[in-house]
Amino acid sequence: xxxxxSSRNTLSRKxxxxxxxxxxxxxxxxxxxxxxxxxSGERTVKKLRLSKALTIPEGTTVLDACRRMAARxxxxxxxxxxxxxxxxxxxxxxxxxxxxxxxxxxxxTLISKIMTRNPSFVSSDxxxxxxxxxxxxxxxxxxxxxxxxxxxxxxxxxxxxxDAISRMEKAAEQGSAIAAAVxxxxxxxxxxxxxxxxxxxxxxxxxxxxxxxxIISENSxxxxxxxxxxxxxxxxxxxxxxxxxxxxxxxxxxQGILT
Numbered sequence: 707x708x709x710x711x712s713s714r715n716t717l718s719r720k721x722x723x724x725x726x727x728x729x730x731x732x733x734x735x736x737x738x739x740x741x742x743x744x745x746s747g748e749r750t751v752k753k754l755r756l757s758k759a760l761t762i763p764e765g766t767t768v769l770d771a772c773r774r775m776a777a778r779x780x781x782x783x784x785x786x787x788x789x790x791x792x793x794x795x796x797x798x799x800x801x802x803x804x805x806x807x808x809x810x811x812x813x814x815t816l817i818s819k820i821m822t823r824n825p826s827f828v829s830s831d832x833x834x835x836x837x838x839x840x841x842x843x844x845x846x847x848x849x850x851x852x853x854x855x856x857x858x859x860x861x862x863x864x865x866x867x868x869d870a871i872s873r874m875e876k877a878a879e880q881g882s883a884i885a886a887a888v889x890x891x892x893x894x895x896x897x898x899x900x901x902x903x904x905x906x907x908x909x910x911x912x913x914x915x916x917x918x919x920x921i922i923s924e925n926s927x928x929x930x931x932x933x934x935x936x937x938x939x940x941x942x943x944x945x946x947x948x949x950x951x952x953x954x955x956x957x958x959x960x961q962g963i964l965t
Contacts, residue, residue: 801820
């Protein structure tokens, strides 16, 4: 899901679009950008492998937009208004829940009808972990990336996750040394270690052995459809459950997943 709030960009510049024609690249005012001060060794957004944003006019039909997205193998597109300014963003989830679930015709529906207006954005100098936090808190997967007041790319949450996972792996390596030190203390303290041992064991489990139950809510529901159900039924279920994927079942057997 895309971002839901930000100021409208006021700058634009000419560039070459993906089909070879001259188009306008959108921009946000530089005064709106206040990157987080960098800490030593921390990765910024511009150091991630960013994808060039696919930008199309908001008067494009959903069918044409989908064709362009498929050709570029992307799951989100930025939209521009008549003044060539960024007006919104559309993702694959928007197409599923706002078009298919509503049984609208993609060849007759303008992309502007299902877009999210005025998406949030992130500075290229922002920390990757800050961008990830922004997407998690806003519950969306894509952020336009701005550099010197211009949109230069579209950041996918997976890029930030890869960076965060890499940092976690490094922390785990350091954690192995901590665990070894704890075991050494246990051996030295012997039988007199019962109370501190219970505390440290709990701490160690929380740090190095998180279970799926700790990240899945107790009352969570799983969206499922039968393999014989039409696609729009799956889209309606995804809309109802507010999810990006759905499990495909054949009776009591899982057949696959639709995202």
